[in-house]
Amino acid sequence: MTFEPLFEEAERRRKLLVVYGAAETDLDEQFAARNLRVEHRQLPPDDPSQFVVVRDDAGFRGAIEYDTLQSFLSPPIERPGSLDSLPSTHRAMYELLDDTVFAALSPRQLLAATRELEDRAWRVGSGTLHVGFQSAADFGDQKPVYLWLAEETDLDIHVHVDLDDSTAADWPLTLHTDPDVQLQQYWFLAFDGGGDPAQKFALVAGDPEPDRFDGFWTYDPDLVDRVFASMD
Amino acid sequence: MIGDDTLASGSVDREHDDEPSTTIAPPTDELHECLADVMRRRVLHRLLDNPSTSAEELADYLAGKAAAEDRDSVGPKEWERIQTRLHHVHLPRLDDVRLVSYDRDDESVELQPLAEPVREMIRFSVEYERDVASEQS
Numbered sequence: 001m002t003f004e005p006l007f008e009e010a011e012r013r014r015k016l017l018v019v020y021g022a023a024e025t026d027l028d029e030q031f032a033a034r035n036l037r038v039e040h041r042q043l044p045p046d047d048p049s050q051f052v053v054v055r056d057d058a059g060f061r062g063a064i065e066y067d068t069l070q071s072f073l074s075p076p077i078e079r080p081g082s083l084d085s086l087p088s089t090h091r092a093m094y095e096l097l098d099d100t101v102f103a104a105l106s107p108r109q110l111l112a113a114t115r116e117l118e119d120r121a122w123r124v125g126s127g128t129l130h131v132g133f134q135s136a137a138d139f140g141d142q143k144p145v146y147l148w149l150a151e152e153t154d155l156d157i158h159v160h161v162d163l164d165d166s167t168a169a170d171w172p173l174t175l176h177t178d179p180d181v182q183l184q185q186y187w188f189l190a191f192d193g194g195g196d197p198a199q200k201f202a203l204v205a206g207d208p209e210p211d212r213f214d215g216f217w218t219y220d221p222d223l224v225d226r227v228f229a230s231m232d
Numbered sequence: 233m234i235g236d237d238t239l240a241s242g243s244v245d246r247e248h249d250d251e252p253s254t255t256i257a258p259p260t261d262e263l264h265e266c267l268a269d270v271m272r273r274r275v276l277h278r279l280l281d282n283p284s285t286s287a288e289e290l291a292d293y294l295a296g297k298a299a300a301e302d303r304d305s306v307g308p309k310e311w312e313r314i315q316t317r318l319h320h321v322h323l324p325r326l327d328d329v330r331l332v333s334y335d336r337d338d339e340s341v342e343l344q345p346l347a348e349p350v351r352e353m354i355r356f357s358v359e360y361e362r363d364v365a366s367e368q369s
Contacts, residue, residue, distance in 0.1 A: 020296050041293075044281055046359070051296035059288075063295040064305040 002182040003204050003230050006216070006223070014056070021050035021066065110187070110205055110213050117189050117201050117217070118145065125153045127194025130231060132160035132183055134207075139163060146173060155194075160231070183231065187213070190227045202227035257347035258329045266329060267357045271314070272322050276343075277358045279332065280351060283343035287323060287334075290341060291315040 019027055020041045028038050043049065050066035121129050131146065133139040139161040150157045150172040157173040160183060168175050186206045193199035202224045205215025218224060258266070266272050271294060278293050279285070291314045295306040298314075323341060327334040331350070333342045346354075 018292065020293065042281075049297060049300035051300040053292045053296050055292075060292060060295070060308055060311045062305055062307055063292065063299040063311070065300045065303050068299075068303060068305065 002180075003186055003188070003206075003227070004182075006204065006226060006230065015061070016055045018053040018055065019050075019066075020053070022047060023050065025050075025066070027052070107211060107213065110215070113203060113217055114189060117191065117203055118149065120199065120201060121155055121191045121194075122149060122153060124191075124194040124196065124199050126155060127199075128156045128158065128192045130158045130160065130188070130190045130228070132179060132186060132188040132231075134184060134187055136161060136163045136165075138187070147171060160188075187215075188227070190224060190231070192224075192228065193221070197221040200224040254345070255347040255350075256330050256344045257350055258331065262329050263350065263353060266326060266331060267353065269322065270361070271317060272326060273354070273357050273361065275318070275322060275326070276331065276354045279341070279343040280354060285341050287315065287318050287339040287341060290323075291318055294318075 015036050017027065017036050017038045018041055019025055019038060020043055022043050022045050025040075051063055052066060052069050053063045054061040121127070129149075131142075133142070139159065146157055146159060149155055158176060159173055160176045160179040162179060162184060163175065163177050168177070186204050188202070188204045190202040191200060193201075198219075198221075200221045201217065201219050203215065203217035204227060205213040207213045218227075257263075266276070274294055274297060275290055278290065291311055294314050295311045298310070299306045319336070319339065323332065323334040324336070326332045330344055331346065332344060334340075
C-alpha cells in the first residue's frame with residue numbers, strides 16, 4: 001500500500017551521464033533535479049564532437065550525440081506514438097531515459113505531464129485508468145476532465161480520493177473514497193494500456209515541499225505493473 | 233599525526249622528470265601500420281590528452297565518437313564489440329610496438345613517452361581524416 005519501494009528503486013537505478021566535449025554544457029542544470037549524476041570529460045579544442053555516455057551499475061548503457069540528446073529532453077514528454085518506427089538504437093535511448101524520468105517538477109510541469117498521459121489514455125479509448133489525488137480540492141480541479149473521459153470513452157476509470165460527495169453515486173466512474181493513508185501522500189496516474197503493453201504508463205508524485213513535486217513517470221510495462229500492484 | 237611528513241617524501245620529484253631518458257619512436261612502417269586503423273588512431277589521439285586511462289573508458293570514447301559521427305546513438309551491443317576489439321586486438325598491438333603499455337589483467341592503459349614526431353604523426357593522421365570527411369560531406 002505504498003509507493004516507497006518504487007522510489008527507492010528509482011534511487012538505485014541512478015545513472016551517470018559522462019559528457020564529452022570542448023565546450024561547456026548546461027546539462028548539469030538540466031539534470032539538476034533528475035535521478036542522474038553528470039560528469040565532464042574535456043576534449044581538445046580541435047575536436048568538434050560532443051557526445052554523452054550513459055552508465056549505470058551494470059556498465060555502459062548508451063552513447064548519444066549531444067544534439068540528439070537535447071531533442072529527447074524537450075519537456076514535458078516527447079515520445080512518438082510508435083517506438084517501432086524509430087531506429088533500434090534510438091528506441092533503446094528512449095527506453096533508457098524513460099526509467100530515469102525521476103524529476104522534481106513544478107505543479108505546472110506535473111499538470112502538463114498529466115495531460116500528456118490522459119491524452120494517451122483517451123486515444124487508446126479502453127482499459128483501466130487509476131488516478132489518485134491528495135485532497136478533495138485537488139480532485140475538484142480535475143473532476144470535469146475525468147467525468148468527460150468516462151463519458152466519451154470505454155475507459156474504466158478509478159479515482160482514489162478522500163471525498164464525501166452525495167452526488168458521486170451518479171458519476172460514470174468508480175470512486176475509492178477511503179484510500180490508504182500512505183497512498184494519499186501521492187498524486188498518481190496508472191494506465192494498463194487497454195490490452196497493449198506499449199501503451200501502459202504510470203506517474204507517481206509526492207510533494208515534500210510546497211509547490212514542488214518529486215516523482216517519476218514511466219512507460220516501462222514492468223514498472224507500471226508494479227505501480228498497479230502497489231495500489232492493492 | 234606522527235609520521236605524516238616522512239610519508240610525503242616518497243613522491244616523485246617532477247622537476248627532474250621533464251625529459252625522460254628514452255622516448256618511443258617505432259620504425260616508420262610499424263608506426264604507419266598502427267595508424268592504418270581508425271580505432272587505433274582515435275585511441276592514440278585520445279591518449280595524447282589523457283595518457284592514463286582504462287580500456288573501458290576508451291571504449292566509451294570510441295562509442296561516443298561513433299554516435300557523434302552518425303548523429304545517432306550507440307547501444308551496449310556495439311560497445312561490447314568495440315571493447316572486445318580493443319582488448320584482444322588493438323591495445324595488444326599498440327603494446328607490442330611500445331606506443332602504449334596495456335595491462336591485460338586490470339585493463340589499464342598508459343601512453344608511453346613518445347617522441348615528438350610520433351605525437352605529431354598521430355595528430356596529423358586524425359586531422360587528415362577529419363578534413364577528408366568534411367570535404368566529402
